[in-house]
Amino acid sequence: MKTTMQRYLSVAAITIVGAMGIFVFNSDLRFETSISAQTNPTPTPIPAEFDQQAALAKLREQIKGREKEPASAVFKNIQTMKDRPTGQLLAVMEFGYSRSLGVTCTHCHVPDNWESEDKPTKQVARDMSAMVGRINGEMLKGIKNLKSASPTVNCTTCHRGQVVPALNLPMPPKP
Numbered sequence: 001m002k003t004t005m006q007r008y009l010s011v012a013a014i015t016i017v018g019a020m021g022i023f024v025f026n027s028d029l030r031f032e033t034s035i036s037a038q039t040n041p042t043p044t045p046i047p048a049e050f051d052q053q054a055a056l057a058k059l060r061e062q063i064k065g066r067e068k069e070p071a072s073a074v075f076k077n078i079q080t081m082k083d084r085p086t087g088q089l090l091a092v093m094e095f096g097y098s099r100s101l102g103v104t105c106t107h108c109h110v111p112d113n114w115e116s117e118d119k120p121t122k123q124v125a126r127d128m129s130a131m132v133g134r135i136n137g138e139m140l141k142g143i144k145n146l147k148s149a150s151p152t153v154n155c156t157t158c159h160r161g162q163v164v165p166a167l168n169l170p171m172p173p174k175p
């Protein structure tokens, strides 16, 4: 024989499990919604207080005359792009990274402390670069009958001006 208390508790337990189910279901919905929201090609807002052109101008001034030297000889903490000419490294930063993700330098850097690893996104960028290297160097090479002689992906291929790449295309306009 169940006491009233036990009956009350089992009803409460069922209610809680049910509510959890609804929560999980809803969070899936939220996930879907947030994914669809990412399909709008709206770049991440850029913080107003950071002047990217001024920061780049200052760096170009600092490396003046050394643009062709390897980046690792001029900068302090180059781990992957060691042999890339210093001038080119800044172009990668401006166009290859910032523009393709729709961010400014501050997404990965503390300005004027460029060598620091304070922001985890900086290492993510290195890991992404390694991933792109494997896609281009190993995986795409293994696919036969492609149109290009050397089929290539880069940061823009996925990011297209957004931090989180889209998973869906925008819905076509209603007729």
Ligand code: HEC
Pocket: 052, 055, 056, 059, 074, 075, 076, 077, 078, 079, 080, 081, 082, 093, 094, 097, 098, 101, 103, 104, 105, 106, 107, 108, 109, 114, 115, 121, 122, 123, 125, 126
């Ligand atoms: C998506 C992340 C990301 C963005 C955005 C980015 N950087 Fe970088 N930056 C890196 C990574 C990663 C390295 C280190 C590369 C390596 O280890 O080979 C780096 C290195 C540097 C360095 C060399 C610092 C040193 O002394 O070692 C400078 C200078 C720099 N970035 C400037 C900039 C500027 C200026 C911008 C904006 C125009 C910018 N970066 C945007 C990821 C980023």
Ligand code: HEC
Pocket: 096, 097, 101, 121, 122, 124, 125, 126, 128, 129, 132, 153, 154, 155, 156, 157, 158, 159, 163, 164, 165
């Ligand atoms: C094959 C697709 C693909 C390519 C190519 C790609 N990325 Fe990504 N990137 C992703 C995905 C997926 C995420 C994770 C987004 C999320 O958090 O859901 C991501 C996340 C990131 C993040 C973290 C952003 C944040 O604020 O959390 C950085 C930084 C980044 N990518 C940089 C790069 C750079 C730099 C390149 C080019 C070297 C690159 N990515 C190329 C798919 C890609």
